[in-house]
Amino acid sequence: LYNCVPNPFNPRTVIDYYIPQDAQVRLTIHDLRGETVATLVDGPRPGGRNQAEFNAMGLPSGVYLSSLTAGKSRATGKLVLIE
Numbered sequence: 001l002y003n004c005v006p007n008p009f010n011p012r013t014v015i016d017y018y019i020p021q022d023a024q025v026r027l028t029i030h031d032l033r034g035e036t037v038a039t040l041v042d043g044p045r046p047g048g049r050n051q052a053e054f055n056a057m058g059l060p061s062g063v064y065l066s067s068l069t070a071g072k073s074r075a076t077g078k079l080v081l082i083e
Contacts, residue, residue, distance in 0.1 A: 002068055004054075008080040011057045015040065015066060015077075021047040023071040029054055029079070030065045037064065045070075056081045 002017035019025065027041040037059060040052040056064070064079045 002066075002075060002077065004066065004077060004079055007078075008082045009056070010082050011059075012053060012055050013079065015052050015054060016049065017052075017068055017070075017075075018049050019045065019047055019070045019073075021071075023047070025050070026067075026069045027052050028067050030067060032063055032065070054079070 002015060004013050004015045006013055015027065017027070023045060024043065025041050025045040026039070028036050029038040029040065031037055038054060040054055059081060061081050061083045064081060066077045066079055068075045
């Protein structure tokens with residue numbers, strides 16, 4: 001379970017996510033071509049509520065996809081950057 005606030009955003013947003021127990025977490029942002037534009041988290045995180053900030057300064061307006069992997073769980077979300 002995770003949420004991005006604000007969404008749409010310009011140029012920063014915070015992604016809140018919850019993991020039930022300590023896990024290896026990878027949180028990446030991709031453009032619609034599938035290119036990774038940012039890696040926000042890549043390592044161990046404690047169970048519970050966590051946050052990561054996405055600063056899209058320099059990226060064009062548009063739709064981006066977030067990909068969260070925590071242990072064996074995966075989730076994706078849509079982010080909208082508006083200049």
